[in-house]
Amino acid sequence: MKEKEENSTKKEIEKRSVNWVLVLFYLYLHILGIAGMYFLFTKAKWITVFYLLFLVTMSSIALTAGVHRLYAHSTFAATSQLKLFIMLAHTLAGVGPIQDYVFWHRMHHLYYGTERDPYNHQKGFFYSHFISNILSTPSDIKEYGRDIDMRDVEADGYVWTQRKFYWILFIVFGLLLPINVPMEYWGESLVNSFLIIGATRLMITTNISWLVNSALLVWGLERGAKYPVDDNSVFFLSKSYWLNYHYQLPWDWKNDEFGTYERGFNTFIIKMWRELGLINEMKTTTSNEVRDALCKVAMSEMTLEEAKDELKRNAEAAAYKEKLMFHH
Known part of the structure:
Protein backbone atom coordinates (compact mmCIF):
# COMPACT_ATOMS: atom_id res chain seq x y z
CA MET A 1 0.00 0.00 0.00
CA LYS A 2 2.83 2.35 0.94
CA GLU A 3 4.63 1.58 -2.33
CA LYS A 4 1.44 2.31 -4.24
CA GLU A 5 1.12 5.72 -2.53
CA GLU A 6 4.77 6.55 -3.33
CA ASN A 7 4.26 5.61 -6.99
CA SER A 8 1.13 7.76 -7.10
CA THR A 9 3.07 10.67 -5.61
CA LYS A 10 5.86 10.29 -8.19
CA LYS A 11 3.30 10.10 -10.98
CA GLU A 12 1.76 13.39 -9.93
CA ILE A 13 5.18 15.03 -9.57
CA GLU A 14 6.12 13.97 -13.09
CA LYS A 15 3.21 16.02 -14.39
CA ARG A 16 5.13 19.17 -13.46
CA SER A 17 6.58 19.84 -16.87
CA VAL A 18 8.90 22.68 -17.81
CA ASN A 19 7.07 25.96 -18.40
CA PHE A 25 11.39 35.07 -19.49
CA TYR A 26 14.16 34.23 -17.01
CA LEU A 27 16.65 33.66 -19.82
CA TYR A 28 16.04 37.12 -21.26
CA LEU A 29 15.93 38.66 -17.79
CA HIS A 30 19.38 37.28 -16.94
CA ILE A 31 20.90 38.18 -20.31
CA LEU A 32 19.62 41.76 -20.00
CA GLY A 33 20.54 41.83 -16.31
CA ILE A 34 24.14 40.82 -16.98
CA ALA A 35 24.32 43.43 -19.75
CA GLY A 36 22.96 45.95 -17.23
CA MET A 37 25.74 45.06 -14.79
CA TYR A 38 28.30 45.85 -17.49
CA PHE A 39 26.64 49.24 -18.06
CA LEU A 40 26.48 49.74 -14.29
CA PHE A 41 30.26 49.54 -13.94
CA THR A 42 31.19 51.33 -17.17
CA LYS A 43 28.58 53.93 -18.15
CA ALA A 44 26.16 54.67 -15.31
CA LYS A 45 26.31 57.73 -13.07
CA TRP A 46 27.27 57.17 -9.44
CA ILE A 47 23.85 58.22 -8.20
CA THR A 48 22.32 55.47 -10.36
CA VAL A 49 24.56 52.93 -8.61
CA PHE A 50 23.37 54.11 -5.18
CA TYR A 51 19.77 54.20 -6.40
CA LEU A 52 20.06 50.57 -7.53
CA LEU A 53 21.48 49.56 -4.13
CA PHE A 54 18.64 51.37 -2.37
CA LEU A 55 15.93 49.64 -4.42
CA VAL A 56 17.52 46.20 -4.04
CA THR A 57 17.89 46.73 -0.28
CA MET A 58 14.22 47.72 0.13
CA ALA A 78 3.21 43.94 12.49
CA THR A 79 1.37 47.23 12.36
CA SER A 80 -0.67 48.21 9.31
CA GLN A 81 1.92 50.85 8.34
CA LEU A 82 4.70 48.25 8.22
CA LYS A 83 2.51 45.82 6.27
CA LEU A 84 1.87 48.53 3.68
CA PHE A 85 5.61 49.13 3.32
CA ILE A 86 6.28 45.39 2.96
CA MET A 87 3.56 45.02 0.33
CA LEU A 88 4.87 47.92 -1.75
CA ALA A 89 8.54 46.91 -1.40
CA HIS A 90 7.66 43.33 -2.29
CA THR A 91 5.79 44.55 -5.39
CA LEU A 92 8.94 46.49 -6.28
CA ALA A 93 10.87 43.19 -6.23
CA GLY A 94 8.76 41.84 -9.10
CA VAL A 95 8.58 38.22 -7.93
CA GLY A 96 4.81 37.70 -7.94
CA PRO A 97 2.13 38.11 -5.25
CA ILE A 98 2.88 37.59 -1.56
CA GLN A 99 0.12 35.01 -1.27
CA ASP A 100 1.68 32.80 -3.95
CA TYR A 101 5.10 32.91 -2.31
CA VAL A 102 3.69 32.06 1.13
CA PHE A 103 1.70 29.13 -0.29
CA TRP A 104 4.71 27.53 -1.98
CA HIS A 105 7.08 28.24 0.91
CA ARG A 106 4.72 26.66 3.43
CA MET A 107 4.42 23.73 1.03
CA HIS A 108 8.21 23.52 1.05
CA HIS A 109 8.28 23.24 4.85
CA LEU A 110 5.34 20.84 5.12
CA TYR A 111 6.74 18.35 2.60
CA TYR A 112 10.41 19.10 3.24
CA GLY A 113 12.79 16.53 1.75
CA THR A 114 10.08 14.53 -0.01
CA GLU A 115 8.93 14.28 -3.62
CA ARG A 116 6.14 16.73 -2.74
CA ASP A 117 8.65 19.41 -1.72
CA PRO A 118 8.57 21.99 -4.56
CA TYR A 119 12.19 23.04 -3.83
CA ASN A 120 13.48 19.60 -2.85
CA HIS A 121 17.05 20.01 -1.54
CA GLN A 122 17.69 16.32 -2.15
CA LYS A 123 17.92 17.10 -5.88
CA GLY A 124 20.75 19.60 -5.53
CA PHE A 125 21.22 23.36 -5.64
CA PHE A 126 20.51 23.84 -9.35
CA TYR A 127 17.13 22.14 -9.02
CA SER A 128 16.22 23.88 -5.77
CA HIS A 129 17.30 27.34 -6.88
CA PHE A 130 16.38 27.39 -10.57
CA ILE A 131 14.63 24.33 -12.05
CA SER A 132 11.92 24.31 -9.37
CA ASN A 133 10.93 27.84 -10.37
CA ILE A 134 10.35 27.06 -14.05
CA LEU A 135 8.10 24.03 -13.57
CA SER A 136 4.36 24.12 -14.22
CA THR A 137 1.80 23.98 -11.41
CA PRO A 138 1.00 20.38 -10.33
CA SER A 139 -2.13 18.95 -11.96
CA ASP A 140 -3.54 18.08 -8.52
CA ILE A 141 -2.84 21.48 -6.95
CA LYS A 142 -6.05 21.52 -4.88
CA GLU A 143 -5.28 18.19 -3.25
CA TYR A 144 -1.59 19.08 -3.13
CA GLY A 145 -2.25 22.19 -1.05
CA ARG A 146 -5.16 20.91 1.03
CA ASP A 147 -3.09 20.79 4.23
CA ILE A 148 -1.69 24.31 3.83
CA ASP A 149 -3.48 26.74 6.15
CA MET A 150 -3.61 30.09 4.35
CA ARG A 151 -6.42 31.72 6.35
CA ASP A 152 -4.16 34.23 8.09
CA VAL A 153 -2.68 35.45 4.80
CA GLU A 154 -5.97 35.46 2.91
CA ALA A 155 -7.50 37.63 5.65
CA ASP A 156 -4.79 40.28 5.28
CA GLY A 157 -6.10 43.32 3.38
CA TYR A 158 -2.72 44.35 1.97
CA VAL A 159 -2.03 40.86 0.64
CA TRP A 160 -5.50 40.76 -0.93
CA THR A 161 -5.03 44.17 -2.56
CA GLN A 162 -1.65 43.22 -3.98
CA ARG A 163 -2.95 39.94 -5.39
CA LYS A 164 -6.08 41.58 -6.87
CA PHE A 165 -4.18 44.40 -8.60
CA TYR A 166 -0.72 42.85 -8.86
CA TRP A 167 0.06 43.54 -12.51
CA ILE A 168 -1.16 47.14 -12.36
CA LEU A 169 0.85 47.76 -9.19
CA PHE A 170 3.96 46.08 -10.57
CA ILE A 171 3.92 47.79 -13.98
CA VAL A 172 3.38 51.25 -12.48
CA PHE A 173 5.13 51.08 -9.08
CA GLY A 174 7.58 48.26 -9.71
CA LEU A 175 8.70 49.01 -13.27
CA LEU A 176 7.76 52.35 -14.88
CA LEU A 177 8.33 54.67 -11.90
CA PRO A 178 11.72 53.19 -10.85
CA ILE A 179 13.00 53.33 -14.44
CA ASN A 180 11.72 56.89 -14.95
CA VAL A 181 13.30 58.36 -11.79
CA PRO A 182 16.95 58.35 -13.03
CA MET A 183 15.96 59.88 -16.38
CA GLU A 184 13.72 62.51 -14.79
CA TYR A 185 15.88 63.67 -11.87
CA TRP A 186 19.54 63.26 -12.84
CA GLY A 187 19.51 62.82 -16.60
CA GLU A 188 20.42 59.14 -16.83
CA SER A 189 19.99 57.64 -20.31
CA LEU A 190 17.00 55.47 -21.22
CA VAL A 191 19.25 52.50 -22.02
CA ASN A 192 21.05 52.71 -18.67
CA SER A 193 17.81 53.13 -16.75
CA PHE A 194 16.12 50.23 -18.50
CA LEU A 195 19.04 47.81 -18.26
CA ILE A 196 20.23 48.71 -14.75
CA ILE A 197 17.11 49.77 -12.84
CA GLY A 198 14.88 47.48 -14.87
CA ALA A 199 16.66 44.25 -15.78
CA THR A 200 19.61 44.10 -13.38
CA ARG A 201 17.50 45.05 -10.36
CA LEU A 202 14.84 42.43 -11.13
CA MET A 203 17.49 39.80 -11.83
CA ILE A 204 19.01 40.39 -8.40
CA THR A 205 15.70 40.46 -6.49
CA THR A 206 14.52 37.32 -8.30
CA ASN A 207 17.63 35.44 -7.18
CA ILE A 208 17.28 36.74 -3.61
CA TYR A 227 31.44 22.81 12.79
CA PRO A 228 33.14 25.22 12.55
CA VAL A 229 33.96 24.28 8.99
CA ASP A 230 37.58 23.58 8.06
CA ASP A 231 37.48 24.41 4.35
CA ASN A 232 37.97 27.66 2.44
CA SER A 233 34.24 28.48 2.46
CA VAL A 234 34.71 29.88 5.98
CA PHE A 235 36.29 32.99 4.38
CA PHE A 236 33.21 34.01 2.41
CA LEU A 237 30.25 32.00 3.74
CA SER A 238 28.83 31.77 7.26
CA LYS A 239 28.14 28.05 7.22
CA SER A 240 26.27 26.71 10.26
CA TYR A 241 23.48 24.44 11.42
CA TRP A 242 21.11 27.38 11.98
CA LEU A 243 19.36 26.80 8.67
CA ASN A 244 18.71 23.20 9.72
CA TYR A 245 17.29 24.64 12.94
CA HIS A 246 14.99 26.86 10.87
CA TYR A 247 13.40 23.79 9.29
CA GLN A 248 12.65 22.46 12.77
CA LEU A 249 11.40 25.68 14.39
CA PRO A 250 10.54 28.04 11.50
CA TRP A 251 8.60 30.43 13.77
CA ASP A 252 11.74 31.72 15.57
CA TRP A 253 12.20 35.34 14.44
CA LYS A 254 15.93 35.35 15.25
CA PHE A 265 21.30 42.63 8.25
CA ASN A 266 17.69 41.44 8.10
CA THR A 267 17.65 40.50 11.77
CA PHE A 268 19.02 43.96 12.54
CA ILE A 269 16.11 45.46 10.56
CA ILE A 270 13.62 43.44 12.63
CA LYS A 271 15.25 44.69 15.83
CA MET A 272 14.92 48.24 14.50
CA TRP A 273 11.23 47.67 13.78
CA ARG A 274 10.79 46.47 17.35
CA GLU A 275 12.43 49.60 18.77
CA LEU A 276 10.20 51.77 16.57
CA GLY A 277 7.10 49.98 17.87
CA LEU A 278 6.20 48.58 14.44
CA ILE A 279 6.16 44.92 15.49
CA ASN A 280 5.31 42.84 18.56
CA GLU A 281 4.55 39.24 19.60
CA MET A 282 8.03 38.13 18.53
CA LYS A 283 8.24 34.36 18.94
CA THR A 284 11.50 32.71 19.94
CA THR A 285 12.82 30.10 22.36
CA THR A 286 15.90 29.43 24.50
CA SER A 287 18.59 26.76 24.54
CA ASN A 288 17.30 25.48 27.90
CA THR A 303 7.26 12.53 20.12
CA LEU A 304 9.48 15.09 18.41
CA GLU A 305 6.45 16.71 16.76
CA GLU A 306 4.68 17.00 20.11
CA ALA A 307 7.80 18.53 21.64
CA LYS A 308 8.03 21.10 18.82
CA ASP A 309 4.34 21.94 19.21
CA GLU A 310 4.87 22.50 22.93
CA LEU A 311 7.84 24.78 22.22
CA LYS A 312 5.71 26.79 19.81
CA ARG A 313 2.84 27.15 22.30
CA ASN A 314 5.26 28.32 24.99
CA ALA A 315 6.86 30.79 22.57
CA GLU A 316 3.45 32.19 21.58
CA ALA A 317 2.46 32.60 25.24
CA ALA A 318 5.75 34.32 26.11
CA ALA A 319 5.48 36.63 23.09
CA TYR A 320 1.93 37.65 23.98
CA LYS A 321 2.92 38.19 27.63
CA GLU A 322 5.80 40.42 26.52
CA LYS A 323 3.39 42.40 24.35
CA LEU A 324 1.05 43.00 27.29
CA MET A 325 3.94 44.05 29.53
CA PHE A 326 5.19 46.46 26.86
CA HIS A 327 1.78 48.11 26.47
CA HIS A 328 1.39 48.33 30.26
Whole structure:
Protein backbone atom coordinates (compact mmCIF):
# COMPACT_ATOMS: atom_id res chain seq x y z
CA MET A 1 0.00 0.00 0.00
CA LYS A 2 2.83 2.35 0.94
CA GLU A 3 4.63 1.58 -2.33
CA LYS A 4 1.44 2.31 -4.24
CA GLU A 5 1.12 5.72 -2.53
CA GLU A 6 4.77 6.55 -3.33
CA ASN A 7 4.26 5.61 -6.99
CA SER A 8 1.13 7.76 -7.10
CA THR A 9 3.07 10.67 -5.61
CA LYS A 10 5.86 10.29 -8.19
CA LYS A 11 3.30 10.10 -10.98
CA GLU A 12 1.76 13.39 -9.93
CA ILE A 13 5.18 15.03 -9.57
CA GLU A 14 6.12 13.97 -13.09
CA LYS A 15 3.21 16.02 -14.39
CA ARG A 16 5.13 19.17 -13.46
CA SER A 17 6.58 19.84 -16.87
CA VAL A 18 8.90 22.68 -17.81
CA ASN A 19 7.07 25.96 -18.40
CA TRP A 20 8.87 27.28 -21.47
CA VAL A 21 7.35 30.73 -21.16
CA LEU A 22 9.06 31.07 -17.78
CA VAL A 23 12.29 29.64 -19.21
CA LEU A 24 12.36 32.30 -21.93
CA PHE A 25 11.39 35.07 -19.49
CA TYR A 26 14.16 34.23 -17.01
CA LEU A 27 16.65 33.66 -19.82
CA TYR A 28 16.04 37.12 -21.26
CA LEU A 29 15.93 38.66 -17.79
CA HIS A 30 19.38 37.28 -16.94
CA ILE A 31 20.90 38.18 -20.31
CA LEU A 32 19.62 41.76 -20.00
CA GLY A 33 20.54 41.83 -16.31
CA ILE A 34 24.14 40.82 -16.98
CA ALA A 35 24.32 43.43 -19.75
CA GLY A 36 22.96 45.95 -17.23
CA MET A 37 25.74 45.06 -14.79
CA TYR A 38 28.30 45.85 -17.49
CA PHE A 39 26.64 49.24 -18.06
CA LEU A 40 26.48 49.74 -14.29
CA PHE A 41 30.26 49.54 -13.94
CA THR A 42 31.19 51.33 -17.17
CA LYS A 43 28.58 53.93 -18.15
CA ALA A 44 26.16 54.67 -15.31
CA LYS A 45 26.31 57.73 -13.07
CA TRP A 46 27.27 57.17 -9.44
CA ILE A 47 23.85 58.22 -8.20
CA THR A 48 22.32 55.47 -10.36
CA VAL A 49 24.56 52.93 -8.61
CA PHE A 50 23.37 54.11 -5.18
CA TYR A 51 19.77 54.20 -6.40
CA LEU A 52 20.06 50.57 -7.53
CA LEU A 53 21.48 49.56 -4.13
CA PHE A 54 18.64 51.37 -2.37
CA LEU A 55 15.93 49.64 -4.42
CA VAL A 56 17.52 46.20 -4.04
CA THR A 57 17.89 46.73 -0.28
CA MET A 58 14.22 47.72 0.13
CA SER A 59 13.14 44.71 -1.92
CA SER A 60 15.45 42.38 0.02
CA ILE A 61 14.02 43.53 3.35
CA ALA A 62 10.50 42.88 2.08
CA LEU A 63 11.43 39.43 0.73
CA THR A 64 13.20 38.22 3.86
CA ALA A 65 12.24 40.04 7.06
CA GLY A 66 8.82 40.87 5.59
CA VAL A 67 7.26 38.14 3.50
CA HIS A 68 9.39 35.22 4.72
CA ARG A 69 9.44 35.85 8.48
CA LEU A 70 6.21 37.84 8.90
CA TYR A 71 3.85 36.25 6.39
CA ALA A 72 5.22 32.76 5.68
CA HIS A 73 6.14 31.88 9.28
CA SER A 74 4.29 34.44 11.46
CA THR A 75 7.38 34.97 13.60
CA PHE A 76 5.97 38.32 14.76
CA ALA A 77 2.96 40.61 14.33
CA ALA A 78 3.21 43.94 12.49
CA THR A 79 1.37 47.23 12.36
CA SER A 80 -0.67 48.21 9.31
CA GLN A 81 1.92 50.85 8.34
CA LEU A 82 4.70 48.25 8.22
CA LYS A 83 2.51 45.82 6.27
CA LEU A 84 1.87 48.53 3.68
CA PHE A 85 5.61 49.13 3.32
CA ILE A 86 6.28 45.39 2.96
CA MET A 87 3.56 45.02 0.33
CA LEU A 88 4.87 47.92 -1.75
CA ALA A 89 8.54 46.91 -1.40
CA HIS A 90 7.66 43.33 -2.29
CA THR A 91 5.79 44.55 -5.39
CA LEU A 92 8.94 46.49 -6.28
CA ALA A 93 10.87 43.19 -6.23
CA GLY A 94 8.76 41.84 -9.10
CA VAL A 95 8.58 38.22 -7.93
CA GLY A 96 4.81 37.70 -7.94
CA PRO A 97 2.13 38.11 -5.25
CA ILE A 98 2.88 37.59 -1.56
CA GLN A 99 0.12 35.01 -1.27
CA ASP A 100 1.68 32.80 -3.95
CA TYR A 101 5.10 32.91 -2.31
CA VAL A 102 3.69 32.06 1.13
CA PHE A 103 1.70 29.13 -0.29
CA TRP A 104 4.71 27.53 -1.98
CA HIS A 105 7.08 28.24 0.91
CA ARG A 106 4.72 26.66 3.43
CA MET A 107 4.42 23.73 1.03
CA HIS A 108 8.21 23.52 1.05
CA HIS A 109 8.28 23.24 4.85
CA LEU A 110 5.34 20.84 5.12
CA TYR A 111 6.74 18.35 2.60
CA TYR A 112 10.41 19.10 3.24
CA GLY A 113 12.79 16.53 1.75
CA THR A 114 10.08 14.53 -0.01
CA GLU A 115 8.93 14.28 -3.62
CA ARG A 116 6.14 16.73 -2.74
CA ASP A 117 8.65 19.41 -1.72
CA PRO A 118 8.57 21.99 -4.56
CA TYR A 119 12.19 23.04 -3.83
CA ASN A 120 13.48 19.60 -2.85
CA HIS A 121 17.05 20.01 -1.54
CA GLN A 122 17.69 16.32 -2.15
CA LYS A 123 17.92 17.10 -5.88
CA GLY A 124 20.75 19.60 -5.53
CA PHE A 125 21.22 23.36 -5.64
CA PHE A 126 20.51 23.84 -9.35
CA TYR A 127 17.13 22.14 -9.02
CA SER A 128 16.22 23.88 -5.77
CA HIS A 129 17.30 27.34 -6.88
CA PHE A 130 16.38 27.39 -10.57
CA ILE A 131 14.63 24.33 -12.05
CA SER A 132 11.92 24.31 -9.37
CA ASN A 133 10.93 27.84 -10.37
CA ILE A 134 10.35 27.06 -14.05
CA LEU A 135 8.10 24.03 -13.57
CA SER A 136 4.36 24.12 -14.22
CA THR A 137 1.80 23.98 -11.41
CA PRO A 138 1.00 20.38 -10.33
CA SER A 139 -2.13 18.95 -11.96
CA ASP A 140 -3.54 18.08 -8.52
CA ILE A 141 -2.84 21.48 -6.95
CA LYS A 142 -6.05 21.52 -4.88
CA GLU A 143 -5.28 18.19 -3.25
CA TYR A 144 -1.59 19.08 -3.13
CA GLY A 145 -2.25 22.19 -1.05
CA ARG A 146 -5.16 20.91 1.03
CA ASP A 147 -3.09 20.79 4.23
CA ILE A 148 -1.69 24.31 3.83
CA ASP A 149 -3.48 26.74 6.15
CA MET A 150 -3.61 30.09 4.35
CA ARG A 151 -6.42 31.72 6.35
CA ASP A 152 -4.16 34.23 8.09
CA VAL A 153 -2.68 35.45 4.80
CA GLU A 154 -5.97 35.46 2.91
CA ALA A 155 -7.50 37.63 5.65
CA ASP A 156 -4.79 40.28 5.28
CA GLY A 157 -6.10 43.32 3.38
CA TYR A 158 -2.72 44.35 1.97
CA VAL A 159 -2.03 40.86 0.64
CA TRP A 160 -5.50 40.76 -0.93
CA THR A 161 -5.03 44.17 -2.56
CA GLN A 162 -1.65 43.22 -3.98
CA ARG A 163 -2.95 39.94 -5.39
CA LYS A 164 -6.08 41.58 -6.87
CA PHE A 165 -4.18 44.40 -8.60
CA TYR A 166 -0.72 42.85 -8.86
CA TRP A 167 0.06 43.54 -12.51
CA ILE A 168 -1.16 47.14 -12.36
CA LEU A 169 0.85 47.76 -9.19
CA PHE A 170 3.96 46.08 -10.57
CA ILE A 171 3.92 47.79 -13.98
CA VAL A 172 3.38 51.25 -12.48
CA PHE A 173 5.13 51.08 -9.08
CA GLY A 174 7.58 48.26 -9.71
CA LEU A 175 8.70 49.01 -13.27
CA LEU A 176 7.76 52.35 -14.88
CA LEU A 177 8.33 54.67 -11.90
CA PRO A 178 11.72 53.19 -10.85
CA ILE A 179 13.00 53.33 -14.44
CA ASN A 180 11.72 56.89 -14.95
CA VAL A 181 13.30 58.36 -11.79
CA PRO A 182 16.95 58.35 -13.03
CA MET A 183 15.96 59.88 -16.38
CA GLU A 184 13.72 62.51 -14.79
CA TYR A 185 15.88 63.67 -11.87
CA TRP A 186 19.54 63.26 -12.84
CA GLY A 187 19.51 62.82 -16.60
CA GLU A 188 20.42 59.14 -16.83
CA SER A 189 19.99 57.64 -20.31
CA LEU A 190 17.00 55.47 -21.22
CA VAL A 191 19.25 52.50 -22.02
CA ASN A 192 21.05 52.71 -18.67
CA SER A 193 17.81 53.13 -16.75
CA PHE A 194 16.12 50.23 -18.50
CA LEU A 195 19.04 47.81 -18.26
CA ILE A 196 20.23 48.71 -14.75
CA ILE A 197 17.11 49.77 -12.84
CA GLY A 198 14.88 47.48 -14.87
CA ALA A 199 16.66 44.25 -15.78
CA THR A 200 19.61 44.10 -13.38
CA ARG A 201 17.50 45.05 -10.36
CA LEU A 202 14.84 42.43 -11.13
CA MET A 203 17.49 39.80 -11.83
CA ILE A 204 19.01 40.39 -8.40
CA THR A 205 15.70 40.46 -6.49
CA THR A 206 14.52 37.32 -8.30
CA ASN A 207 17.63 35.44 -7.18
CA ILE A 208 17.28 36.74 -3.61
CA SER A 209 13.73 35.40 -3.57
CA TRP A 210 14.92 32.02 -4.91
CA LEU A 211 17.78 31.90 -2.39
CA VAL A 212 15.38 31.97 0.55
CA ASN A 213 14.26 28.50 -0.57
CA SER A 214 17.69 27.18 -1.60
CA ALA A 215 19.87 28.88 1.06
CA LEU A 216 20.37 25.69 3.09
CA LEU A 217 22.45 24.29 0.22
CA VAL A 218 24.74 27.35 0.31
CA TRP A 219 25.03 28.39 3.97
CA GLY A 220 23.90 25.20 5.70
CA LEU A 221 26.00 22.27 6.85
CA GLU A 222 25.32 18.68 5.87
CA ARG A 223 24.38 16.22 8.60
CA GLY A 224 27.52 15.09 10.41
CA ALA A 225 29.68 17.87 8.95
CA LYS A 226 32.29 19.49 11.18
CA TYR A 227 31.44 22.81 12.79
CA PRO A 228 33.14 25.22 12.55
CA VAL A 229 33.96 24.28 8.99
CA ASP A 230 37.58 23.58 8.06
CA ASP A 231 37.48 24.41 4.35
CA ASN A 232 37.97 27.66 2.44
CA SER A 233 34.24 28.48 2.46
CA VAL A 234 34.71 29.88 5.98
CA PHE A 235 36.29 32.99 4.38
CA PHE A 236 33.21 34.01 2.41
CA LEU A 237 30.25 32.00 3.74
CA SER A 238 28.83 31.77 7.26
CA LYS A 239 28.14 28.05 7.22
CA SER A 240 26.27 26.71 10.26
CA TYR A 241 23.48 24.44 11.42
CA TRP A 242 21.11 27.38 11.98
CA LEU A 243 19.36 26.80 8.67
CA ASN A 244 18.71 23.20 9.72
CA TYR A 245 17.29 24.64 12.94
CA HIS A 246 14.99 26.86 10.87
CA TYR A 247 13.40 23.79 9.29
CA GLN A 248 12.65 22.46 12.77
CA LEU A 249 11.40 25.68 14.39
CA PRO A 250 10.54 28.04 11.50
CA TRP A 251 8.60 30.43 13.77
CA ASP A 252 11.74 31.72 15.57
CA TRP A 253 12.20 35.34 14.44
CA LYS A 254 15.93 35.35 15.25
CA ASN A 255 16.88 32.86 12.55
CA ASP A 256 18.36 34.64 9.55
CA GLU A 257 17.62 33.45 6.02
CA PHE A 258 21.28 33.13 5.13
CA GLY A 259 23.02 31.13 7.83
CA THR A 260 23.21 33.14 11.06
CA TYR A 261 21.18 33.47 14.28
CA GLU A 262 20.30 36.78 15.96
CA ARG A 263 22.78 38.50 13.64
CA GLY A 264 22.80 39.64 10.04
CA PHE A 265 21.30 42.63 8.25
CA ASN A 266 17.69 41.44 8.10
CA THR A 267 17.65 40.50 11.77
CA PHE A 268 19.02 43.96 12.54
CA ILE A 269 16.11 45.46 10.56
CA ILE A 270 13.62 43.44 12.63
CA LYS A 271 15.25 44.69 15.83
CA MET A 272 14.92 48.24 14.50
CA TRP A 273 11.23 47.67 13.78
CA ARG A 274 10.79 46.47 17.35
CA GLU A 275 12.43 49.60 18.77
CA LEU A 276 10.20 51.77 16.57
CA GLY A 277 7.10 49.98 17.87
CA LEU A 278 6.20 48.58 14.44
CA ILE A 279 6.16 44.92 15.49
CA ASN A 280 5.31 42.84 18.56
CA GLU A 281 4.55 39.24 19.60
CA MET A 282 8.03 38.13 18.53
CA LYS A 283 8.24 34.36 18.94
CA THR A 284 11.50 32.71 19.94
CA THR A 285 12.82 30.10 22.36
CA THR A 286 15.90 29.43 24.50
CA SER A 287 18.59 26.76 24.54
CA ASN A 288 17.30 25.48 27.90
CA GLU A 289 13.76 25.12 26.56
CA VAL A 290 15.01 23.23 23.51
CA ARG A 291 17.19 21.01 25.73
CA ASP A 292 14.23 20.23 28.00
CA ALA A 293 12.08 19.37 24.97
CA LEU A 294 14.75 17.02 23.60
CA CYS A 295 15.02 15.37 27.03
CA LYS A 296 11.30 14.63 26.95
CA VAL A 297 11.70 13.08 23.51
CA ALA A 298 14.70 11.02 24.64
CA MET A 299 12.78 9.78 27.69
CA SER A 300 9.87 8.81 25.37
CA GLU A 301 7.50 11.16 27.17
CA MET A 302 6.46 12.67 23.83
CA THR A 303 7.26 12.53 20.12
CA LEU A 304 9.48 15.09 18.41
CA GLU A 305 6.45 16.71 16.76
CA GLU A 306 4.68 17.00 20.11
CA ALA A 307 7.80 18.53 21.64
CA LYS A 308 8.03 21.10 18.82
CA ASP A 309 4.34 21.94 19.21
CA GLU A 310 4.87 22.50 22.93
CA LEU A 311 7.84 24.78 22.22
CA LYS A 312 5.71 26.79 19.81
CA ARG A 313 2.84 27.15 22.30
CA ASN A 314 5.26 28.32 24.99
CA ALA A 315 6.86 30.79 22.57
CA GLU A 316 3.45 32.19 21.58
CA ALA A 317 2.46 32.60 25.24
CA ALA A 318 5.75 34.32 26.11
CA ALA A 319 5.48 36.63 23.09
CA TYR A 320 1.93 37.65 23.98
CA LYS A 321 2.92 38.19 27.63
CA GLU A 322 5.80 40.42 26.52
CA LYS A 323 3.39 42.40 24.35
CA LEU A 324 1.05 43.00 27.29
CA MET A 325 3.94 44.05 29.53
CA PHE A 326 5.19 46.46 26.86
CA HIS A 327 1.78 48.11 26.47
CA HIS A 328 1.39 48.33 30.26
